[in-house]
Amino acid sequence: MGDPAGIGPEITVGALNKKELYDVANPVVIGHGDMLEKMLPVMKADLTINRITTVDEAMFEYGTIDVIHLDNLNVAEVKMGTVQAQCGKAAFEYIRHAVQLANDKKVDALATTPINKESLKAAEVPYIGHTEMLADLTKTEDPLTMFEVHSMRIFFLTRHLSLKDAIDQMTKERVHDYLLRCDKALEKLGVKERRFAVAGLNPHSGENGLFGREEMDEITPGIELAKKDGINAVGPVPADSVFHHALNGRYDAVLSLYHDQGHIAAKMTDFERTISITNGLPFLRTSVDHGTAFDIAGKGIASTVSMEECIKLAAKYAPHFVTA
Template sequence: MNKRDSHSSVLDLPLIAVTMGDPASIGPEIVVKALTSGELRDQARVIVSGQSEYLLRALEQAGIPLSGSEGWQVRVVADPAELREEDWQRQVIYVWQDAEESAIAEELRFGCPPQGEISLPAGRLSYIYIEQAHELAMSGKVTAIATAPINKESLRAAAVPYIGHTEILAGLTGTDDPLTVFEVRGLRVFFLTRHVSLRRACDLVTKERIMEMVPRCLRTLEELGVPDSSLAIAGLNPHSGESGLFGWEEVKEIVPAIEQLQKTGYNVVGPIGADSVFHLALIGRYGSVLSLYHDQGHIATKTLDFERTIALTCGMPYLRTSVDHGTALDIAGKNMASAVSMIEAIKLAAKYGPSYRQKYRQ
């Protein structure tokens, strides 16, 4: 973790662009709670891609003081590079001017989004915040981005031609197939398949697919600067099939892929039963796990610690981290949302962003 010691400058900390998420959702609330928590002070500097009016409303609704010696302010800045060390030590949330101006222009066209509701304006603004954070990252002004949640239905209402963050950022960066890895308490999990049916996921467990995925996973670990780049492949069937007793996928597809990968020098082991492989990786036996289908990895990580399970999107010119929860429109504006996941997403962006940016360019 890029913690600042007592002798270094706050300007040495990674600068992270944080999107405000859907302005009608809990996004603004968890952003202001994260930035006023004090937990990021020695780990990251943050510039918000969003709008000051929604951040100020979130501060007020969360009961965070806006005046007096303990009061917080929101300030729009044209260039984060102009902020000095003393600026970062003040109780100020900084918003990037380009994002603010672009969002206001959208509001003039489509109106303001009602809090707690799905709407076209909310979808448009959500997209603008992501687009502006992308521009900050591509210009090199920030090290990485961390995203608050957006609502797929609002995106659709706004005719945004993408269903979520990963697809939006893939389109903006021209990335064909971004790679997602989850991290929670040092446990890292990749996914061979994701949003397909369980039946289809089993059909996709093939030697060819595993041999294509493993090098990508190991390259990603290297880019993130993970010292232990070993990868354990989870079994698909109970007890990894017991030599065909409970299924033949391990015998016919998984083991042949692992053996061939090992012969070519890849640090990969398995298959290891899914009832133990995640625990073994958690205690340090392996650097990461390749989960074979969506729920196999999601259940393991989210049961361990739901709020601190963070998604990292790799394979793009910059690293993106994200909370792994939704917009919770039903509690928007009610001061009920936890900022734990947002805080953790920013911490991981600061932890991995510098190494990722440097090694991706190489």
Template structure:
């Protein structure tokens, strides 16, 4: 069986993205499960290799079929869009924000038109994007705009724990206001569909509680009574294997140990804390409902250590591994 192509936008040149790309693609296992293509800038990757003291070949290509897919080789779509005379590590720079956006846009094109089945993203900086005149909250919003998918589904995976997010980059007050019965029902169905695509035959899912002790029947908040429990009961009557709401102080631990195939987190930090406490290095972000699979590292640009050769590539290794594992299923389920 032929390997799928996974495309990797290099990320903000001033961050650790280029360094972890070089480290990951130099490993003997890099191409075991997929053909990897990087979209970025040759000069920046060459500099990253020098910093990391890695002897890796950079192979500029025009099309995915031109690549030489072996460890120690970076098959690169070179956009050549960083002016090295003004480039600095660890600084917010408009040119780097624009470059990072361009890498994502070209990676998207390769997934839509060029034959790539999945995208694995590294790190971008929101301030750099803003300096370049790109008003976005990050990768998910960029990909949402490029694909016309208005509400992509975000999932984090670490070990056996899969966490889906009802809301993401909104205030805690607004996250509470967004809770509705129909909204909860919709997200339960969406997470079950996503798990089916990932090969989970009969998903057993859970919904986390919003309030302490799930509100204690209205004593500490009434969202569970008014919206969450009715939503769970209605979806259950439709044949979905769903449990909840379950207190957030226990449901993630239970899922980590196999009781549930997925958990719906009701706001950003609830699920982020749960997954990153388990293992921040191996937590991988998935974006579902796009025309292709997208996985991502779950850390930032780390401007404080960029250019020092000490960035760890473990999260990128895992994001690439999972993209390779699931790429075919997503490609053909959404074709």
């Protein structure tokens, strides 16, 4: 359900007010039944909240939201759109419980809603976000993030670093390793043909050293090492065209070199339908790619499109996901 003071509860209710989601998935919420019930009139949803303790008790029927109710929240004291320790603690406990269900094979995938870093800190939860929590709770090293929007998939060679520090990590060894990992990730998702393009760093991918040597010295050698290991990869392809080609089917995925390079491409394509998949975990996890939106939380105006797409994408890949 995410942070109770954010838009997580309302977009959960709004998404599960769409019958088509029940045509592709059996959704069950991990959260607080009273908080979801509070959002029913906000979202103008004529639904029933079914509080349960195990997945086996779920009805999985449109018109009813099955929620594994964790009684860990004083709903009367929740102030929408504000940082609160009880909300950070509750959000973490929802995630921890969901991970346990996934590890026990009680659910096929997790679709996560936003949590708030400041609320986690106020609750003294020792994680900065979902990825760090999931990595630690599952003992996974360096989870691999992938965005999917329409027909385009994007992986990221580096994440939250300054651009200067990110460039320092663009070594041939890292490019090689990540292409191997990206190929394995798509294989686990059931993608048979896997054609990769690596984005260029400099304008026109450096023009053979005219605009920078990173492509010549590190990126191209890394691609060549991956090709020797059987990876179908090309590049570096200039970043001003590679995402367009991927969107139009030339490549099955793009390896973006730094955070904003891939984020801008995905969100300009369709902000609300950009969904994040965390690869490398022992289960499938999809996530909305937006925050708790404290400024509009509880007002019923947050779009539910990203949450709907998040659930649909989990349902799309769950039957093909390989855990071994």
